[in-house]
Amino acid sequence: MVVMRKPVPVEEAVNNVMEYSKTGGSEFLSIERCDGRRLAEPIITKHPVPPFDKSPYDGFAFHSRDTKYASTTEPVEFEVVEHIGAGNVPKKKLTMNQATRIMTGAQIPDGADCVAMFEICKQFERDGKPYISLKRKMQQEENVVHKGSEIDQGIELVAKGTVINPGVKALLATFGHKSVHVTNKPVVGIFATGTELLEVDEELEPGKIRNSNAYMVMSQIKRAGGEPHYFGKLVDEFESSYKSIKDKLDKVDFLITTGGVSVGDFDLMPAIYEKLHAKVLFNKVAMRPGSVTTVATVGDKLLFGLSGNPSACYVGFELFVRPLLQRFLFNETPFLKRTKARLAEDFPKPNPFTRFVRGIIFIENGQVFVRLAGIDKSNVVTSLASTNGFMVLPGGTRGFTKGSQVDVLWLDENQGQDTF
Ligand SMILES: Nc1nc2c(c(=O)[nH]1)N[C@H]1C(S)=C(S)[C@@H](COP(=O)(O)OP(=O)(O)OC[C@H]3O[C@@H](n4cnc5c(N)ncnc54)[C@H](O)[C@@H]3O)O[C@H]1N2
Numbered sequence: 001m002v003v004m005r006k007p008v009p010v011e012e013a014v015n016n017v018m019e020y021s022k023t024g025g026s027e028f029l030s031i032e033r034c035d036g037r038r039l040a041e042p043i044i045t046k047h048p049v050p051p052f053d054k055s056p057y058d059g060f061a062f063h064s065r066d067t068k069y070a071s072t073t074e075p076v077e078f079e080v081v082e083h084i085g086a087g088n089v090p091k092k093k094l095t096m097n098q099a100t101r102i103m104t105g106a107q108i109p110d111g112a113d114c115v116a117m118f119e120i121c122k123q124f125e126r127d128g129k130p131y132i133s134l135k136r137k138m139q140q141e142e143n144v145v146h147k148g149s150e151i152d153q154g155i156e157l158v159a160k161g162t163v164i165n166p167g168v169k170a171l172l173a174t175f176g177h178k179s180v181h182v183t184n185k186p187v188v189g190i191f192a193t194g195t196e197l198l199e200v201d202e203e204l205e206p207g208k209i210r211n212s213n214a215y216m217v218m219s220q221i222k223r224a225g226g227e228p229h230y231f232g233k234l235v236d237e238f239e240s241s242y243k244s245i246k247d248k249l250d251k252v253d254f255l256i257t258t259g260g261v262s263v264g265d266f267d268l269m270p271a272i273y274e275k276l277h278a279k280v281l282f283n284k285v286a287m288r289p290g291s292v293t294t295v296a297t298v299g300d301k302l303l304f305g306l307s308g309n310p311s312a313c314y315v316g317f318e319l320f321v322r323p324l325l326q327r328f329l330f331n332e333t334p335f336l337k338r339t340k341a342r343l344a345e346d347f348p349k350p351n352p353f354t355r356f357v358r359g360i361i362f363i364e365n366g367q368v369f370v371r372l373a374g375i376d377k378s379n380v381v382t383s384l385a386s387t388n389g390f391m392v393l394p395g396g397t398r399g400f401t402k403g404s405q406v407d408v409l410w411l412d413e414n415q416g417q418d419t420f
């Protein structure tokens with residue numbers, strides 16, 4: 001007789017799993033190879049930015065007091081005593097009515113407090129020497145970018161756990177990080193269970209299907225910042241499956257199996273958990289799809305028994321595995337981003353359990369909408385390719401009409417949130 005399982009509310013199940021979360025270690029990577037990884041330490045400014053007073057324009061630097069009486073009728077004249085480009089340091093200290101020809105990004109010479117752009121200066125020569133004249137007053141500090149005006153030294157700019165994007169990269173380079181301290185990727189092992197499974201390069205045979213879950217889950221692991229280790233597929237045979245799973249447990253940070261978690265005669269995972277002396281946190285969640293999702297611990301390792309049905313497997317990963325991987329990577333907002341969206345079509349099915357419908361979230365006229373990505377069945381695989389989020393339809397409802405407001409979870413969004 002099949003033992004009845006007690007469904008746990010999804011939020012309770014997620015929070016229960018998160019109690020077993022752990023953070024990972026860290027490693028150094030070259031600045032060229034750290035894209036998409038997360039910082040293992042904050043970026044703290046090592047020096048002021050900019051590190052010296054500089055010119056924002058190509059023009060002439062001089063002292064503004066010399067322009068006090070400048071006008072269209074009485075232009076002021078400066079002798080140009082030096083010429084510097086960015087990267088060169090001015091050697092001359094300017095005195096009255098002297099100017100330096102200066103390029104964008106070059107250091108302001110001593111004795112100057114402003115820069116006039118080429119466009120407002122008239123250039124000429126007298127006795128073989130370069131001169132300029134100017135018909136307007138300049139303000140003190142006009143067109144000077146001051147040392148530290150962007151940011152001072154010793155300030156935390158980017159928090160630990162932040163994803164290294166091109167902007168973060170610019171800061172790493174600005175402050176001289178040739179190698180970057182990043183969080184380790186969690187190593188996630190995968191077994192796909194099922195005698196019916198063929199490998200991806202095998203021809204179809206009667207009663208068999210190709211193993212899509214393993215490749216889908218590997219890709220989900222990568223998207224969540226982890227490193228997948230695929231250990232192959234297991235036929236539904238107890239001893240060999242038990243042994244393979246036991247052998248690999250201490251080689252990974254997390255272990256995922258797909259299939260074999262329900263109540264079928266060849267669903268071996270419940271018996272395998274028992275023989276492993278695993279503590280089963282739950283084996284039924286009040287949600288669709290993925291109600292059979294099982295999470296267990298063996299020592300300090302978490303085992304995720306995801307459903308064999310592709311859509312259920314996909315949802316189970318995003319709700320239960322992803323936040324743990326994010327936490328491992330020091331992400332302070334490990335849960336999927338949740339916002340409101342309007343249903344772009346009717347969804348007439350009643351919901352005994354909370355439903356996570358694979359959806360396409362889109363924006364039209366500034367409003368967020370969501371529509372079905374395809375057939376809403378646990379055993380389908382075809383709706384997953386266009387899925388970019390889940391509609392969250394609460395249990396105990398009789399369906400939803402077009403235009404209703406529902407919660408959506410965003411899958412491609414890096415900016416998560418700190419609660420489920
Ligand atoms: N009497 C009951 N039967 C079922 C229940 C139940 O409560 N009582 N739950 C149903 C629900 S809900 C789901 S979901 C499935 C879960 O099944 P399992 O997790 O045990 O998975 P399997 O039986 O191994 O396979 C189910 C289905 O998925 C296909 N599959 C498996 N692995 C893969 C793979 N790697 N790639 C692609 N497809 C895969 C498999 O061939 C089956 O068709 O149980 C219901 N039954």
Ligand code: MOO
Nearest residue numbers: 289290291312378
């Ligand atoms: O676990 Mo099942 O996915 O509810 O169809």
Ligand SMILES: [Mg+2]
Nearest residue numbers: 260262264267
């Ligand atoms: Mg089964």
